[in-house]
């Protein structure tokens with residue numbers, strides 16, 4: 180950058196720029212000649228070019244949505260070669276895999292080390308409830324590794340593997356976001372720069388696309404999902420602001436991917452897809468938002484994506500992680516100590532402590548009261564149950580008695596009693612015995628009498644004439 184030498188002059192009136200309280204005032208001075216620090220951006224530029232750039236992008240979406248094709252199209256290189264078709268018997272993976280590919284690419288002497296993290300298997304299973312989990316774990320493990328490197332004694336070789344942008348591929352359904360899309364974006368939006376894209380946009384008409392984009396944006400807003408927005412700064416020129424607005428207006432980007440060069444009907448050679456009814460040109464802004472996506476991801480906002488990842492996403496995660504590990508920051512180290520303020524602070528702290536103690540005591544008291552209450556309630560229930568049992572038993576007894584009474588009154592025996600003779604007493608038993616003895620004696624007499632009678636008859640028959648013999652014969656007489 181050329182600088183015009185000027186006469187060196189110091190202005191008489193120093194300009195005070197609203198000094199913040201507690202800081203010494205900043206004096207603005209006009210330069211009257213060439214110093215050279217206007218060349219600082221060039222120094223940074225040269226250094227960056229020498230060092231090269233590093234960028235990590237992640238692609239997530241169901242298989243077949245054109246992720247690999249789009250990456251090849253974006254970086255104009257065959258990072259992903261054409262897939263070999265698998266036989267139907269080939270075993271299908273059962274979990275989401277995380278595969279990263281690195282490549283060094285160069286454009287006009289500027290080197291970029293690009294890493295693409297692919298997530299094959301996402302959304303491809305019968306149950307996709309936890310598809311987001313391995314991806315969150317991968318992003319966090321990259322943060323972990325960076326944190327570990329930051330805490331090393333020697334930090335000369337820090338490798339930044341953090342994911343700077345995540346392209347989330349939406350199926351061109353024309354409906355609203357699916358549950359898996361919402362779940363993924365909700366889980367990831369605080370950990371990575373989310374860039375939603377509508378895959379295979381050539382399968383939708385202009386009107387369908389416009390309506391689909393509207394639905395997606397309202398769903399995203401409804402679920403409070405934060406997607407990456409191109410930042411705008413004060414004092415930016417109109418051109419930059421217009422560019423940012425145009426990029427923002429295309430989100431979610433409707434993309435078409437193709438790494439093949441095809442011939443258009445008017446004889447041009449373009450990257451695109453040929454159909455019987457025409458050619459879809461990838462780099463034609465009339466046909467899809469691919470150019471705007473590339474502008475956001477690479478040409479205009481790659482550095483913003485890296486910065487946002489480092490300054491906001493990683494920083495928030497790091498703070499949370501360290502606080503979770505019990506590391507606290509002693510804020511008093513970083514401020515000047517004012518005795519009055521200190522006293523006030525201590526008083527506030529003391530009051531807070533008292534309030535905390537009071538709250539704790541209140542809580543313990545409430546807990547005890549609750550315990551007592553529940554015990555009382557329990558014994559009340561027990562008493563009630565016992566009372567009920569007794570009442571039932573008494574009722575049963577009453578019913579039995581009433582039944583007996585009724586039977587007695589109707590003259591029937593209450594119950595047929597067994598062995599009732601046992602309860603008759605001695606005299607009746609004796610009487611019965613005697614009566615039974617008498618009966619036996621009578622039987623005996625009758626028996627003896629008849630025996631004698633038969634004996635006499637037999638004796639008479641032996642002496643009787645044979646005409647009586649028929650009585651002893653067995654022959655029938657009739």
Ligand SMILES: Nc1nc2c(ncn2[C@@H]2O[C@H](COP(=O)(O)OP(=O)(O)O)[C@@H](O)[C@H]2O)c(=O)[nH]1
Pocket residue numbers: 240241242243244245246247248249262378379380381382434435436437
């Ligand atoms: N219609 C259409 N097909 C595409 C597009 N991008 C890729 N494809 C095709 O979709 C199929 C799967 O693409 P691939 O990149 O392997 O998908 P991935 O599984 O998501 O990586 C291939 O046949 C591609 O040619 C696109 O933008 N539109």
Ligand SMILES: [Mg+2]
Pocket residue numbers: 246247248259297
């Ligand atoms: Mg793929």
